[in-house]
Amino acid sequence: MRRTYVRVTLEMEASWRVGSWDTKSDDSIETLMDELTGSPMVPGSGISGGLRVAAGADAPQLFGPEPGASQLSVSPWWVLGTVVEDAPVTTRRRVSIDRRRGAASRRGLFGVDEVGGGRIKVYFRSEVEDPSPFLDLLAKWRPRIGGSRSTGMGRARVSSIRYRTLDLDTRDGVAALLGGDKQTPVARVDALLKRGRDSDTQVNREIPLLEAKVRCEFLAQPEEQQASTNGSAWKGILRSRVEFIGRSLGLNVCGYGKENWTGCGECSVCRAFGSSTGGGKWEFLDSVWEHHEARSRTRVAIDRFTGGARDGALFTQHYERDVTMTLKIMGPPLDDEEDRWVERALLHALRDLDDQLITIGPEGASGYGMASVEGVRFRGSSVTLNELEPVVEEVA
Secondary structure (H helix, E strand, C coil), X not given: CEEEEEEEEEEECCCECCECCCCCCCCEECECECXXXXXXXXXXXXXXXXXXXXXXXXXHHHHCCCCCCCCCCCCCEEXXXXXXXXXXXXXXXXXXXXXXXXXXXXXXXXXXXXXXXXXXXXXXXXXXXXXXXXXXXXXXXXXXCCCCHHHCCCEEEEEEEEEEEEECCCHHHHHHHHCCCCCCHHXXXXXXHCCCEEECCCCCCCCCCEEEEEEEEEEECCCCCCCEECHHHHHHXXXXXXXXXXXXXXXXXXXXXXCCCCCCCCCHHHHHHEECCEECCCEECCEECCEEEEEEEEEEEECCCCCCEEEEEEEEEEEEEEEEEEEEEECCCCCCCCCHHHHHHHHHHHHHHHCCCCCCCCCHHHCCCXXXXXXXXXXXXXCCHXXXXXXXXXXX
């Protein structure tokens, strides 16, 4: 009998979060934590599910039949567990968007746990004769860890694959397996893999569905020390505008007038952007500020009754000057003719941003967040915002 152990190292390219049912309050979303170590954890079930999706038609041969199949069998490959390294947890404040007004909704402020990148080691075991099909799958795997994938979270790459096959019909194989009796399970597998081999990995460069350079002269900071515009902000801004365009043209857009609406999952907008019933096709990545200058100024709130300065309402406004960033949207094009209007509306939403009809970040009514959009590329081709096709040819 032959037994193969595999260790895959994932380098996280974005922050991530694995949802937890055990939350401290109704206005917080927390990540799953290991009760023993106090560090974030990644369940093996999520890894197995992600690999099953990546395997496609080969999934039953590698991971067994789907649940509910007429004939069930044990998965040939087992996920032994995961180890998370160098991954601090921070809490970011977010606010939900009122779809009708395109602004922050009432009582929409909530906290979200985010794990800051780090490294995840995943351990596998199998007793198949030939591990090469599984190693080939790992080499081309593009992992996604946790939730909020449509806002760019959880993106990772495979940095190394280490494996070792033991022949348990030989004395040496059994001796290697039974060694290290005083070590932890992880340390025992790591010790076995010291005499293993490295498997090749592939670098799969993804081409963005949409890419654009965005410049903003004054950008208000929702949080101090922030250095990027989060994917969730891009998704909220652009989805709200796409929905506004669709409703203005009499197209089918769900949720109008419902402040806390989370999507129907069936209309064209939900298929592209996602809903509470399922993920969308598009991922909005964080936009790191490539050039910016932090500044602040003192402001005072106005008493609405007297029209003068309100007592004790002096505060500091933090903002950035001359911010440059790149907007990237990943995912497949919408090939269904019924959904194509969402793509055209997305480009028109960018034009509205360039025309300063909509803004980025808070304090838009005070002149912050007005932007210019340049170098737009969509589906691999350059786009001129002043020469866009209409969203629909004819409104019924």
